[in-house]
Amino acid sequence: MSETTGSPAAAPPRPRGPSDFEAAAARETRVAEFESRTSGLARLQHFLHANPTMVPVLVLAVSVAIFGVLLGQRFFSLQTLNFILQQVTIVGIIGVAQTLVILTAGIDLSVGAIAVLSSVVMGQFAVRLGLPVPLAIACGLALGTFCGFVNGYLVSRLKLPPFIVTLGTWSIFLAANFIYSANETIRATELAESAPLLQFFGQTFRIFGATFSYGAVFMVLLVLLVFYILNNTAWGRHVYAIGDDQDAARLSGISVSRTLISVYAASGLICALAGWALIGRIGSVSPTSGQEANIQSITAVVIGGTSLFGGRGSVFGTLIGALIVGVFAMGLRIWGTDPQWTQLTVGALIILSVAADQWIRKVSA
């Protein structure tokens, strides 16, 4: 039987029977599985392939250590760490939304626009229209979800590239935001008077001598929730499968377009929640805030080790990625450098992260 299928490539020097052949087959498999990878670098590559979130965790640990050594007490104070956490809250929440979309091999450029538009609707409905605040918030959340649904519909049903779709809707949502709000800011005092619930995520509480904002707590809880959903529900597994290989997912019986629409809609909902948290963060409802959230969230996702090609990564990575940016921004500021150095460093980190991702992906085969 081996004669009919035989290839001369692996021909041993003596005549072989079926038993030799089987033995050779067994031997070959073991070598390929356990013994061929011996160099330390290859082992590291393998380890990182199995644990992709370890890269950003290491980067975060090293950067915290370096700034700690350089700046000492000025950096290692609870106040500084708390400040970093507050700085990254909005980007962290929006980053969760961005992670969901990027895991499907898509991208959402409209995240910041959805957040601002939702926050403006919450503020206007509550303050200008005098709706009950919870209802105004619900309207904002519904609008954000709808915006995400539109993105998802265009991407999955009309098969348009996500980059183009969300570039278009980014413009549309942002313009709608300026037209509806007439570019008018609702001031913090006004909010505190008539709709304090809108500022909820900006409120702080003290525990063990440290101050935390509810927004930061919400960000952490959201990361935990989405992590659970992605890893322990069928929907979450389908999100990974679609990003990994859309055709394979379809052939496995997954409803790809329905799942994609739900991913973009969930992203819209999370962005609307970020819009609510944004009101708390800046105190007022400002139609000009959150403009760079799309780029910042993509930065957090990429530095967090999630692959832009989809199917690989985690929301924990995104949280870490956002914290890395926050640590660099804060550390360099305390050190007294020009803020442009932060931009420059973050840019270099993005390129390094993608290069690391490419390297790690080569482990396959």
Next chain:
Amino acid sequence: MTQEPVLFARGLNKRYGKVVAIDNSDFDLYPGEILAVIGDNGAGKSTLIKAVSGAVVPDSGEIRLDGKPVQFPNPQSARDAGIETVYQQLALSPALSIADNMFLGREIRREGFAGQYLRMLDKPKMRSVAREKLNELGLMTIQNIDQPVETLSGGQRQGVAVARAAAFGSKVLILDEPTAALGVKESRKVLDLILEVRSRGLPIVLISHNMPHVFEIADRIHVHRLGRRLCVIDPKAATMSDAVALMTGAKAPEASMLAAA
């Protein structure tokens, strides 16, 4: 054969504009057999197979599964009816684990509150079932059920795909070029796996270009030419060169071959 065919098709047609992909073709698959489908490129064998697996809806013709007329508007409906297909571009998700892949699209949820309201997957159960299915088919070399599929060799991946299809296909297993991308040793294992699946009573449709493989494991060979079934040959009675001659039109089928059809 006196047995009723499991999967039976008569007068299938499919056109794409002026191109006739299936021209009034018939198809029979009997219980417990391996039916190889061979044909030159462009003969329409893959369109025929897609028609019986729901990936293509024929323009006309009749398909019966276990004697009952069926229509498959999409692959999912064929799968629900018990026809599992392993596509040439293996429908596996490389970054997901073996266990995740085995249950992709038909995950098992936990019982009670966690499954009902938290939608929690029963990972331990999926792992143990996946391991059991792989062991049943002798895929013992796969040690870690949680390792991503992309770390497996081509043959192991094919093994996972076949095991998944065998685990969930209750009526028919269709394999599209299962050994095309594999080396000699890996092909050997996949062929053994196919025989193992047949010994469990699941009939198999094997589409292949590899004549030695076809002649080694098939019980009957369906020769497809110019969009229709030319004849069915017995691999024990015919030679590989006969098969190639029939496929390419260099030889006309003998009366006995037509009778078998």
